[in-house]
Amino acid sequence: MDESNHWYGHSRILARYCGLPDEAPKRIQGYLQHGWNYLHGFPPNDHWCSPGYPRFIWSDTLRRRGWSMGRRGHYLIGAPWIYLLHQEPDLGVRPDREGTIWYPFHGWEKSSVSGDHGRLADEIRNVETGPVTVCLYWLEFANPDIRQAYKSRGFRVICHGDRGSRWDGKGRDFLRKQLVELRRHRRVASNRLGSALFYGASVGCETAVYGDPMQFEDERPEYGGTARRMRLWPEMHGTSVDPELAVEVARQELGFEYQATPEELRRMFGWKRARAAAPPSGTTTRRHEAATRRERRPAMAALQQPEAERPGRRERRADRPSASARQNPPRGAKP
């Protein structure tokens, strides 16, 4: 459906959850929200999400907001992360968690961020007491200057890798790697509220948001900017955040209460053998499947049905035209 459905190995995680092989993920008939977001789950210019296909989103706030902005066909399933946690309750769990994993806000393939990494690294060094791992997005990781800015302060610099696509396995273990790293650290921090922070909070990391939030070169005004994030989650900002509250916010934002069953996901994604044309609601799927079943039945019935039953069927069919003729006499036709 859309390439973003397969980023960060999301489709593979969900395929595994649904009991399907995760080597070559199937097409998801709909649009999967691929990152935490405080608009409606998708970027403001979401014209590529054609109406009629469901939008699989993480939380109900996004649904309400999206609805008020004219979007329809939302379906709440929570973040793929919660399915990964469901599958990997023990992956990377260590008794001796230590240090901080720090995610500087990153750009993406089509837009980079502007900000001073050197100054940010200084600020991190002033705040963090334990060892620090800085996790960069692959774009920033590829830039030796940025890498050096953090390395020179004695930080360990890592990268979870490319976010991948449906056709190559590159992004396949992205979230798994992230899970292992998060479970290894005691704290997760960033200069902007984002997916990584909520992921961290959901696996028991303390959280912190501080430092220059950096700017996208062409950040869309629809989001409302840093000021809006500060207004919506004032308590999530700062060098130390109440851990219980962070867990609660993460539960809401990642949609833990909306986790769907494997069968439900198979049906909603169009992964059942009887392919539905990815309708926006479950009822249409059922109707479509019923229609498919009806289509198949005559041939099967003709093969299986004993001879004696067939004339009856033909009789019924023969009844129909006469019945309709009885129903619709032209009114007032009689002279």
Added chain:
Amino acid sequence: MNEAPENVRLIGGEMLLWSDMSAVAGVTEWQGAALELIRRLLPAGGRVLLVGPHPQPLVDEVVANAAAAAVLLRSFPDACALGERHPDLTVFCGRLEALDVEEPYDLVLALDGLLRTHSAEAPASAWKESLAALAGLVAPGGRLALGVRNDLGVDRFLEARPAGREGGDDQWAPHGFDPSYPSGPEALDQGIESAGLTLRRSYAVYPDRQAPRSLLSREALAHDLPDALAFTLSAREDERTLVADPLRLTRLVFRHRLGERLAPMWLAVATRPSQTPEAPEEPEELPLGLVEEKAVLYELTPAGARRLPDGGERPVPAGRVVEEILVEACAREDVKTVREVLTDLAAWLDEGGEVSAATDSLVHDGERFAAIGPPTGLPYPTDPRVALCRILRRFAVRLLAAGHHHPWPWPLEADQLTLTLCAMAGRDCDQGDLDRARKLEAELGLPAEPAEHAPTYRDLLRARDRLTEQLAAAVARISRLETKLSYRERELVRAKAKLRRTQRKATAYRRTLGYRLTRRLARPRKVARRVIRLLSG
């Protein structure tokens, strides 16, 4: 987008990309009646809070007259626009439950109700919770005016497509599933009491919740409402598809004394008891009712009505609306009554009756006519015959447009029907009078033709039935003609065959020897006769 004027305060739950001004439902157009009520509620030197979207004239009025005013809106663009318009006004932007004020207000106005105080940023709270939050903003001794849409209002019966079920952009949490929402006037009273407020007066709001014009208190509706009042309390919007003509249904509502229970909206005025119970109760000055009719505001009084701002009190004219008397008579094909009423009407006009009156704005109590609304004076006297012609033309147009049954047997144009009606009133009018009547109509600014409406569902059903009947008749006629045609064709075939037979006989006769011989013998004689004629001529 994020640079708000200084007087706009974001309190949480603000909707960045949303406006209640342009949204599907739009702002409730409170007009004269609500303004008048607010004028009476405004405390001298008090602080006023407006909760939810209100029309601009109302906000302007409050800002101009209150010592300190604040507004709560959920939409960020609306809040910014209002903040820019009124730099002294405090504009809170966000959801009601998130509003935390230091000092409560002497008057809280939530005429739009509580539904639009919720925001998409948080789950919608129940009506009772919102009311509790609202009541918390009222200072002891302060007042609250709260609008509440009736889920079983007469307008709900009329809508072909209920707005709440259309899945518009404002329906992220559709209304109608909240068990704490008031299910009637009593439930509303209870809700207000349990929020710690004392109800002062409860008004039924008519004619609809988009543009309310009249407020009628429970006390005023306890008795039969005079027809002259009830007739004006229905409205017809142009855009919405309706199930039925609102006029008839609303009339029934009042006749059955369900005016309060089936009001499209209620407006409750309540006070928070003051903390010093020994303080004397201030005398209640809330009006019994406020009715707006053609931009003129009347206040209902126990004895009648008073024209505002400074008119004298006079009783509401009794009697039935003339149009209803006539329509009823037409339905019974009772031409005698029509003749009598029209004759009386003509006589009344001759004696100097109101020229700008119409059958739908006149009441008749069996003896006298009385105009419902204020007169529209003309600078010069008018021929009563032309005035009658205008009134009857208006009635004819309305009668035909509404599709009422009438006794005049052939399909009539309105003009022809008008002349017939004039004749029934004993005044012989002609085309010239009709033209003058049209001119008078234009001068008065009261067009006879009702505005273009989308047909109601019942109109459509009736039109379909009528077309079915016409089609049946046409089919019957065609079938009769077909039979006739077949008969004629058969006749024609028979006649043709007869002709052919005769022709064949004639040919055979010409071929006979006797015939040919006679022709031969005759020829020399013919030649000789021609020669003789030539020679002699």
